[in-house]
Amino acid sequence: MKNILYISLFLLGLQQVSAQHFTRKDTLQGGLRHERTSFDVQRYDLNIKINPEERTIIGYNDITFKIAEPTKKIQIDLFDNMKVDSIVFNMKKLQYKRDHHAVFINFNEMMQPGTEGKIRFYYSGKPLVARNAPWDGGFVFKKDTQDKPWIGVAVQGTGASLWYPVKDSQSDEPDFGSSVKVAVPNGLMNVSNGRFLGSEDLKNGYTRWDWEVKSPINTYNITVNIADYVHIHDTYKGLDLDYYVLRANEEKARKHFEADVKPMMDCFQSKFGTYPFKEDGYKLVETPYLGMEHQSAVAYGNKYMKGYLGNDLSFTGVGLAFDYITIHETGHEWFGNSVTSKDIADMWIHEGFTTYSETVFIECTQGYEKAMKYINGQRLNVQNDKPIIGAYGVNNEGSGDMYYKGSLMLNTLRHVLNEDEKWWALILKYSETYRHQIIDTETVVDFFNKESGLNLTPIFNQYLRYKNIPVLEVRQHKKNVQIRWKTDVANFEMPVEYTLDGFVSRINATNNWQSLPKKTNLDKVAFNKTKMFFSISK
Known part of the structure; x- marks a missing residue:
């Protein structure tokens, strides 16, 4: 209890924002x-x-x-x-x-x-x-x-x-x-x-x-x-x-x-x-x-x-x-104090990255498996109540999900990239490029797109600008297992990892139905939700 x-105090207290009614003040x-x-x-x-x-x-x-x-x-x-x-x-x-x-x-x-x-x-x-x-x-x-x-x-x-x-x-x-x-x-x-x-x-x-x-x-x-x-x-x-x-x-x-x-x-x-x-x-x-x-x-x-x-x-x-x-508040020295958002509507730039720094510390000291266990445990704290990004120009923070959902989004991006050496180089370059600078969400997205060589904009938009996380819809269609992403964002693409017959595979899913390469029954396929933050609907 x-x-x-x-957790309720932590999330609700930090994000006491009224409905979309703003005053001259x-x-x-x-x-x-x-x-x-x-x-x-x-x-x-x-x-x-x-x-x-x-x-x-x-x-x-x-x-x-x-x-x-x-x-x-x-x-x-x-x-x-x-x-x-x-x-x-x-x-x-x-x-x-x-x-x-x-x-x-x-x-x-x-x-x-x-x-x-x-x-x-x-x-x-x-x-x-x-x-x-x-x-x-x-x-x-x-x-x-x-x-x-x-x-x-x-x-x-x-x-x-x-x-x-x-x-x-x-x-x-x-x-x-x-x-x-x-x-x-x-x-x-x-x-x-x-x-x-x-x-x-x-x-x-x-x-x-x-x-x-x-x-x-x-x-x-x-x-x-x-x-x-x-x-x-x-x-x-x-x-x-x-x-x-x-x-x-x-x-x-x-x-x-x-x-x-x-x-x-x-x-x-x-x-x-x-x-x-x-x-x-x-x-x-x-x-x-x-x-x-x-x-x-x-x-x-x-x-x-x-x-x-x-x-x-x-x-x-x-x-x-x-x-x-000690760990979380010091993480802010890099994310929030050094790299700062121009408007508090973009406070996920502070809190998402800093919450992710907790997982980074665990990986440094306890290893990858413990880090993934920790960050996936934090899923229970995500409310999906409203968008992470608030209203600009009125001193309005978005959802308290900027903490855990923001961190889980970054972990998702890491596994979308699927090259750890490239990921850590990207995070380091991000921190150093915008050291002692004031930036906004667009700057972050443009940087990640350029450094990854991928179009990550739809992924950022889904997690930051809408309350819902991506839903992987799965169905049996004759002898094929078919999947697609259900999202608020159009033209959404994100890979998903699955296990079939003891082998781990990866497929790039879109908003359109597509079949897994091998004919099989749905009960034989397991989709991995530990590396990316999404839900499944069958």
């Missing part, structure tokens, strides 16, 4: 109007104070930008429960107008392409508190076992503008990194993304902790983690490994992370390329919620257990051999 409950958050596309963010420099007792934030964000199109107005986002104190440009306060979570800022003159500048956006307020992070966005204010504050934030899908002013769109990442400076009460530490630059006692009961990110970063990945942390440092093959854990968990953490992190890095770097944020280092940070893929500061809250809080989301037992949160 617990397994079912956890949705388009303001998800759309790319002129006020957003007219400027390119170069850098964010966040400098704030967080008061754990009052649950407040006060400070500013320096937003460095470059004008791309002539404009007199730009859009910066900040949730409407947060207060705009002032916005300063060239030593002068700017006028602005709020519309839901959008803040439209007016310059005093037309800004021309190529112009570079910086606004300082002062703000304050009480950010929203999550009811059940990370499935709904917001801050988490808890206490550790020593009754000291333990604070985190997770805002994927909800929006980074929940807690700081930002161009809240995955279409634009700061080109030249960011800094996060957070003042917290003395005796506590803040851990954010990138490298630690140092701390400063502000002589007012607060210490400011300064962090610097050199790589481009998704806005929802910028984070704060506040607690009485202990720092554990390690290195592996030239990569810095840092763990920030609650003081009471130091010994447990040392042993636990050693078991998975180094084998994981060996596997992922061999399959997906060099860790994408080496200059920012790799961190796991213990959080008061389950986890999140915060770039170079991965949130970890799996309580030092194997599986998913001690459960196996594949129902096979294979998933109990590793810490799900």
Whole structure:
């Protein structure tokens, strides 16, 4: 019963999307109007104070930008429960107008392409508190076992503008990194993304902790983690490994992370390329919620257990051999953090590939058969409730099937290709080609078509744009067994493997009836569903 409950929360919580009814608020958050596309963010420099007792934030964000199109107005986002104190440009306060979570800022003159500048956006307020992070966005204010504050934030899908002013769109990442400076009460530490630059006692009961990110970063990945942390440092093959854990968990953490992190890095770097944020280092940070893929500061809250809080989301037992949160959230460093979707409607680019990385890790450490057992066990989690791709331009994610169905689609493509050496070369080249880039579904499909030499578009379309998986219709026609694919997509082709008289064969099935090469009875043919994700109708 617990397994079912956890999976329901995991799938439904991450994808709380209403029916196809969208408001102005949705388009303001998800759309790319002129006020957003007219400027390119170069850098964010966040400098704030967080008061754990009052649950407040006060400070500013320096937003460095470059004008791309002539404009007199730009859009910066900040949730409407947060207060705009002032916005300063060239030593002068700017006028602005709020519309839901959008803040439209007016310059005093037309800004021309190529112009570079910086606004300082002062703000304050009480950010929203999550009811059940990370499935709904917001801050988490808890206490550790020593009754000291333990604070985190997770805002994927909800929006980074929940807690700081930002161009809240995955279409634009700061080109030249960011800094996060957070003042917290003395005796506590803040851990954010990138490298630690140092701390400063502000002589007012607060210490400011300064962090610097050199790589481009998704806005929802910028984070704060506040607690009485202990720092554990390690290195592996030239990569810095840092763990920030609650003081009471130091010994447990040392042993636990050693078991998975180094084998994981060996596997992922061999399959997906060099860790994408080496200059920012790799961190796991213990959080008061389950986890999140915060770039170079991965949130970890799996309580030092194997599986998913001690459960196996594949129902096979294979998933109990590793810490799900460590593997899954780190997989996002390649898929989601490095390779990023332009619109959250295409979030399968993050979640499908990352869920598949779990299977890749199992294959690296336990072999192909266990990997296939694991990924096929995940079939039970697929709902086939609606398309994986959501509606564009309205901050709308598609079905939660982007996780398991997305992963099973990739496993299907591997076996359509049917050449492992070519498959792993394709996956590696994909990860490296779009390293630190923002892409869309069409880009992925075009790449896979080109590198495979096959027309995979109908397969991608069936799994991503329709709720149904392919159905292999099978019938006895006189002395022949006949098959065809039933799909929403026209001109669908996909091979299928079958066993007859002890021999394994493969045939390219289409939407038209065709006979297996050898005359036989239907009860003598077994179709293999472990390599490809489809159902059978007889």
